[in-house]
Amino acid sequence: MTLIGMPQIRERRTPTRTGRTYHLRTFGCQMNVHDSEGIAGLLEADGMVPATDADTADLVVFNTCCIRENADDKLYGSLGSLKRIKDERPELLIAVGGCLAQKDRNLVQDRAPWVDVVFGTHNLSRVVSLLDYAEEWGPITEILEESESVTVVPAKREVDHSAWVTIMIGCNNSCTFCIVPSVRGAEISRRPGDIVREVQDLAADGVVEVTLLGQNVNSYGRDLELGGHKALFADLLRRVGEVDGIERIRYTSPHPKDFKADVALAMAETEAVCEQLHMPLQSGSDRILSAMHRGYTAERFLAKLDLARQHLPGLAISTDIIVGFPGESEADFQATLDVVAVARFDSAFTFIYSPRPGTAAAEMVDQFVAPEVIQDRYQRLTELQTSIGLERNQELVGATVEVLVDGPSKTDPTKSSGRTRGNKLVHFPGEVAPGSLVNVRIDRAAPHFLIGDRL
Ligand code: 5AD
Numbered sequence: 462m463t464l465i466g467m468p469q470i471r472e473r474r475t476p477t478r479t480g481r482t483y484h485l486r487t488f489g490c491q492m493n494v495h496d497s498e499g500i501a502g503l504l505e506a507d508g509m510v511p512a513t514d515a516d517t518a519d520l521v522v523f524n525t526c527c528i529r530e531n532a533d534d535k536l537y538g539s540l541g542s543l544k545r546i547k548d549e550r551p552e553l554l555i556a557v558g559g560c561l562a563q564k565d566r567n568l569v570q571d572r573a574p575w576v577d578v579v580f581g582t583h584n585l586s587r588v589v590s591l592l593d594y595a596e597e598w599g600p601i602t603e604i605l606e607e608s609e610s611v612t613v614v615p616a617k618r619e620v621d622h623s624a625w626v627t628i629m630i631g632c633n634n635s636c637t638f639c640i641v642p643s644v645r646g647a648e649i650s651r652r653p654g655d656i657v658r659e660v661q662d663l664a665a666d667g668v669v670e671v672t673l674l675g676q677n678v679n680s681y682g683r684d685l686e687l688g689g690h691k692a693l694f695a696d697l698l699r700r701v702g703e704v705d706g707i708e709r710i711r712y713t714s715p716h717p718k719d720f721k722a723d724v725a726l727a728m729a730e731t732e733a734v735c736e737q738l739h740m741p742l743q744s745g746s747d748r749i750l751s752a753m754h755r756g757y758t759a760e761r762f763l764a765k766l767d768l769a770r771q772h773l774p775g776l777a778i779s780t781d782i783i784v785g786f787p788g789e790s791e792a793d794f795q796a797t798l799d800v801v802a803v804a805r806f807d808s809a810f811t812f813i814y815s816p817r818p819g820t821a822a823a824e825m826v827d828q829f830v831a832p833e834v835i836q837d838r839y840q841r842l843t844e845l846q847t848s849i850g851l852e853r854n855q856e857l858v859g860a861t862v863e864v865l866v867d868g869p870s871k872t873d874p875t876k877s878s879g880r881t882r883g884n885k886l887v888h889f890p891g892e893v894a895p896g897s898l899v900n901v902r903i904d905r906a907a908p909h910f911l912i913g914d915r916l
């Protein structure tokens with residue numbers, strides 16, 4: 462059964478799957494991680510509990526991503542292995558949701574007919590009803606064209622002291638490499654009062670850190686008219702900053718073209734807002750930036766970093782960079798290295814360009830860069846950034862930093878790990894309760910973490 466359009470199945474309210482187990486796998490970005498918290502919340506409201514062993518779960522849910530090619534391969538690979546389990550245990554339910562499902566629609570069940578439920582990005586709140594349908598009537602694909610508003614479902618948080626808060630969904634930009642606008646739809650902002658109330662509830666529940674989520678947070682509120690006053694992102698930061706108990710506020714991601722002084726000022730004047738910024742560069746070549754439809758030049762990008770750093774001393778900046786966009790020449794790539802050298806990012810997520818069917822850049826087939834050239838550039842870029850990241854971290858040796866403790870270190874339980882306000886990972890000896898704020902003197906720096914002692 463395929464429903465493409467409006468939902469036609471009524472919601473059910475009483476728990477029907479008490480004690481049955483689920484295993485939820487999430488691919489992709491923070492938005493998906495947060496959506497998965499919502500899916501888990503809905504499944505648990507229906508009585509389900511997390512499976513201790515994925516192989517014995519009654520339900521397997523994949524929350525998918527389609528931003529890069531390997532995400533597709535990973536999903537269809539995992540579904541292939543699940544088929545064997547489903548052959549042995551036909552009562553196993555398999556659900557696939559999220560961005561790749563939204564993009565692939567009927568293709569998911571064409572390629573993997575043993576999948577019971579396919580849902581998209583606009584109807585994750587219906588996951589339980591769709592499972593009901595599948596158990597009663599058989600496989601179903603339900604993809605809606607768009608969201609009417611931002612649906613917030615009670616999340617089952619992965620971490621007690623830190624929470625994601627969706628402030629808007631969708632993206633109105635048209636970066637030529639990017640599939641997000643077509644799977645996440647147009648921008649819709651939540652009302653500031655609703656966001657602040659959610660943050661207050663989180664604080665009452667013991668949360669001390671929130672990360673505000675949106676594809677393009679600088680355009681937050683442009684679609685809201687509240688008594689003639691546009692609800693702007695800078696105002697939102699200030700209002701969230703007033704919530705008692707919230708010690709740290711982060712957000713992701715701004716768009717460099719829309720990042721302005723009002724936001725930098727609000728960050729500086731709101732104590733809880735961390736000195737951390739994720740500012741996606743994508744390329745340092747003006748020619749490529751223009752072909753990407755990014756709306757800024759390398760010079761303007763660097764000016765935005767200066768603006769942010771002027772307002773926020775000690776600001777840590779991370780970025781995203783794509784290597785091998787169609788038509789990228791050696792000179793274009795060199796321009797990226799030059800910007801990276803000047804920008805001195807604290808860290809960077811580096812990606813190999815992946816053509817996404819349906820995007821403008823994917824049509825530029827005659828300009829695709831050879832894989833071995835991309836590989837070589839990718840390596841040169843990561844080498845440069847690793848050495849800059851190390852130097853940036855070394856600047857903190859001898860300093861005392863505030864660390865929000867996540868818990869025991871993954872490699873050595875006698876140590877604790879946590880994050881600085883700049884979002885740098887710190888390991889230090891001793892066991893400290895997750896969610897505590899402690900002061901740590903930094904003794905040693907590595908490219909991707911710091912080591913110190915608690916004071
Ligand atoms: N190929 C490679 N990287 C991509 N990104 C988005 N689309 C693509 C693509 N088609 C990267 C961008 C973005 C990050 C989330 O993923 O750098 O900022």
Ligand code: SF4
Pocket residue numbers: 632633634635636639640641642676677716
């Ligand atoms: Fe994609 Fe560009 Fe929107 Fe970011 S701003 S989600 S890269 S289209």
